[in-house]
Amino acid sequence: MIIGHFNDWIVVVLMMIGLYIVIAHGNLIKKIVGLAIFQTSVFILYISMAKVEGGSAPILAEGITQFSNPLPHVLILTAIVVGVATTALGLALVVRINEAYGSIEEEDIQHLDNQTQDETQIQATEGDQS
């Protein structure tokens, strides 16, 4: 049971590791790493589901009668590209956040945000009084 579904176990474990990192870590880069792990687990899910025992790549050649289902592999090629794009965009955002806030820790950023909010409120109340 456990050995037969070896791939699936890996998938689930990776998925949970990834999600946990995304939720629990305050560091933005680490969150993106977690997201990448999470996506990778899904890639493995697709790839392992298409693999046929003893099958080869789907090439027309002599002696090949059994081959893996190529469709999910192609799909996941697309999904990998999407994943790369997401990671790149995420990292670019982190760079800009770092420029704007001077930090990539979630707590610091929220702290800074609350400060700016307070300031605008104070300005607003001062405006009302004047």
Next chain:
Amino acid sequence: MAAPICLLLKRSQLVWLFSLFSSAIAFIISVLLLQQVMSSGVISYELGGWEAPWGIEYRIDKLNAFLLLIISAISTVVLMAAQTSIEKEIPKEKHTLFYILYLLSLTGMLGIVSTGDAFNVFVFLEISSLSAYALIALGQDRRALWASYQYLIMGTIGATFILIGIGLMYQMTGTLNMQDLSQRLPEVAQTRTVFTAFAFIIVGVCLKLALFPLHLWLPNAYAYAPSIVTAFFAATATKVAIYLLIRFTFTVFGLSFSFITLPLQELFLLLGLTGIFVASSAAIYQKNVKHVFAYSSIAQVGYIIIGLSTSTISGLTATLLHLFNHALMKSAIFLALGAIVYRLGNVQLSSFNGLGRQMPLTMAAIVIGGLSLIGVPLTVGFVSKWYLLTALLDKGWWPVAILILLGSLLAVIYVWRIVEVAYFRKPLAGSVPVQEAPLFFLIPIWLLIIANIYFGIDTRLSLQVASAAAQSLFGVSP
């Protein structure tokens, strides 16, 4: 299809005109498509000439055509105001990029709606969301970056969930075509894999549509994005996600599976109601007017979901109507807010003092939009709430109907706060007098507002399409 129009990389001032032009063409095409679908039924187009269950199929039925119409219409109107608005909000060298992203996002949404292939949905979803993240990050405030980052994390998790769900469905059925899936799924419907697939897809889609407990990304993303982007996304992004929800629950999994085997009905009803109350009460306490209306969007999603949860034809009709109407009113309101940002530089409630006299046309637009949110007769909001209530009463759920009316009262409070500040308080002493918004804002805003009132009085067109779409959905699912 109108999807591949985005291939523009011209670096000139003409980009705006070109985007407007392509969006308008998309709009015209979708009007024609809707007419054709209404008269002759489903149109399907096989991409690359491969036949349907193997190749990728674009499939337009009444529901898609309706959604295509909403999205392209809103996008065209919003784009009219874009040039003026981004002059102040985005540095000049990024204007071309802005339009490219905008069109990419539009492409993604039109793609999601028109495709008949489950995996294609995921690809288009990512196209539109990736450009959405980038668009939101273009906001002036540094908090826009943070909002965009949060949206990126949540959105990617949602999309990946959908991907898992689609993968599991493929594993069980060996097909990705939605029509094919809907035929093959009932055979394997009682397996745990299908249940899991369903759960993953629903959660993923609900993340995208900001259903109540999964809405946390939305207020900040809407509030700090450039105004044009907000107007566009508030009207379309959540609508597309709701379309996906309808498509998956009704067409792919089938009505009986979604609503009878699983307790989706109660779940949606409960979440929709809590969403309405929590989000409306949150809206009352916001200081930033964009925040107010962002929270009100979440509440409106609640109404839409409740219509869905009745799982009757009239309920679904109400849902589709509200989809259309909400897109109209929210884009009008956010565009008007964009005009205020253009003149004032911010949308804090405190700087609205006396604005009713200084920008009468813009504020009047906000007031009418707000009345429509509440559901006052003669506006579109009334029509869809009326149908929603009738659907609920038909079903015998009168406590829900009462709660919905109470929810509307909360909307009265948050709209009234804005009206009070804008009309009954004097402008701050020493503040610079502001002028009325430029013409490029007023035309699209009032186009939307007039549409608001027109469809509030003459409901035949929108109602006919919505009920036809609802009936066809029930026809597909046995």
